[in-house]
Amino acid sequence: MAITTRRFDAIVVGAGGSGMRAALELARANLKVAVLSKVFPTRSHTVAAQGGIAAPLANSGEDNWHWHMYDTVKGADYLGDQDAIEYMCRRAIEVVVELEHMGMPFDRLESGKIYQRPFGGHTQEYGSAKMAMRACAAADRTGHAMLHTLYQQNVRANTQFLVEWMALDLIRDPQDGAVVGVTALEMETGELHVLQAKAVVLATGGAGRIYWASTNAFINTGDGLGMAARAGLPLQDMEFWQFHPTGVAGAGILITEGVRGEGGYLLNKNGERFMERYAPNAKDLASRDVVSRAMTTEIKEGRGCGAHGDHVLLKLDHLGPEVINQRLPGIREIAIKFANVDPIRDPIPVVPTVHYQMGGIPTNYMGQVVAPEGASKEAIVPGLYAAGECACVSVHGANRLGTNSLLDLLVFGKASGEQVIKDLRGQPTPHRTLPKGTGDASAARLNRLDTATGGERVADVLNDLRRTMQAHCSVFRFPDDLHKGVQKMKEIARRAERTFIADKSKVFNTARVEALELENLVETAVSTMICAEARKESRGAQARADFPERDDKNWMKHTLWYKEGNRLDYKPVHLKPLTVPTMEPKVRTY
């Protein structure tokens, strides 16, 4: 197969919030940059974010980055790297104000400043019972408004997009492991391309499609994770998956925490506001892992609602039509369409639904990908950067706070762009010679699908993968389930190598894309199950029935998983912030 090669200074893989923020930095610096995306940029899943983006603007009440940092460290259940968390919180105002200058249609206060609402786990005065108004919002369409604003700025900056291109594999120089480009499939023509670059930024988003019940879009298949894993790089903290408390029961569609930020609350079948028992101070605005566990407990103990007692209710009618129509119009639309209820009158049936991946490709706070090498646990992988949900900086640790994800996208998208510019200016070298056999592995993957005459259907393997994750590695985790889950997932991984697609067309072959995506989902799911089984404690989103307590002595460390032999390694958490004293681990209550 003849493979064409194109050269760029930098390639960004993914056109969601972090990829487009990175691209903007690179395009403005007049670098030759290409942004690859499986979908038209405004279709990336950042578009579905609803409630807000965190920044201590203090537009409605006192706030500062120290408080925000404390909440984030605590929310992360002390698994977040405190240097990265300080870095993110200190740049929050800058990136949000920049976004406003770009044209972001934030809601406004009477003062003309950006409207801010409370959100789970965000407090004043280092975790006091007073909630901070920190979530900057554009109604309940903050992600949509932000993604379109970033795309519009990239249009203005003349960024080059390769739309409906799927990145397949990283190209590494065997000499020093430096990343020198990617292979990619042009979906419309079916052609395989080599895209050579001095810097590759992975911004491929999450992989929530590994679960049966997920708020995630079809495209969230962990493509960057698969690329990193196949290239011999580790994935970090993959056991930590956030279950969002309020997905529409049975449909999985997200209902923003902003509903509770505006004053909505959860009820069990007795009409009891049960969060008062689990989190006396923050109640319904406790952090997401806490609320999801409380809901799951209510349902398990027979206090769930509906004919099957399998959900709880989110009540917001008391907010009144005006607040709902002005601040939560998208939620009303979703509830009417997907739950057949109008929340102005009736509560919305909700269940904890997988939403966000805290783990990912290990990076430092400049967006540089790091991996153990020799004596260092965090040696820089030259030429490779990652930002957003696919990366593990780690600012979210074991549990992310709502509105910190959009902030992560802007801060680390921008930081990785800045670092690429710095690195490329520092070494104005020509492109390296591509290693021998570049593209062979990707061509072999495509060839297998093109020539296979029999095998399993992609949809069948995928459905088994998602059901297995849901049954074996959910809100509460049991030793037996995890142990069996590891075996099952290894078998599913073997089945994924023998898939068959009937579609052999070159033109926009979506069956082929789905088969390739399955391979990335497999890496994500296998790593998740193995990391979860290995971590013998409960922390943040990992809640083990057999080890119900957090164990800082043995487990305050990041997990690293390698595809080769499913090997695990560990590295210490960065407890030292950049300028302030360490925030010492405490018992986490809300």
Add this chain to the structure above:
Amino acid sequence: MKLTIYRYDPDKDAKPYYRDYDVPLDPHDRMLLDALVKAKAQDDTLSFRRSCREGVCGSDAMNINGKNRLACTTKLADLPEHVTIRPLPGVPVIRDLIVDMTQFFKQYHSVKPYVINEDPPPERERLQSPEEREHLNGLYECILCACCSTSCPSFWWNPDKFVGPAGLLQAYRFLADTRDQATSERLDDLNDPYRLFRCHTIMNCVDACPKGLNPTKAINHIKELLVKRAV
């Protein structure tokens, strides 16, 4: 349910044809997209775009029993037993239900869809009153699905010259933004027999919009601004 779906793969088909699918539905199948995913599980060569499955990404616009709609927000309960699905009309077909949107995006880009403000940015946010911000409602929510523009006869005839309802809605979104300073250039650009004035108020766009937006109203606002400027 029975789906009759437009099929065309330029790699092997001399011309387009329709294929029927019998899709057994489960109680948890709510939207047409659920049925399409099931049809694709039967026949993986069936090609369509989809992503968010909740009506915010704009991927799965298609012509459903003669109306442009998003498959993911079209309720099965609201459809008859037999549904015919075609690609969006008036745009080139790449394959099956996947259309070439190049011209649509070109028109969107042509309205300079970004805030233009040449003042040095202040240290904090630019101020905007809630009333000023209110003007952006019904405009910024567009998901660029193209349901409107591909239902517009004027856009079918002149996709290269007429901006079309989606592009004009966004043109007005920036005219309506108090932070934008390019009103006069924007109006100069639109004051053209084709770019703006091909709109003949047919209002197919309003009927087609899955987000309940009203491009015709926005187009009328642009026309009003032009009139105001002239007098």
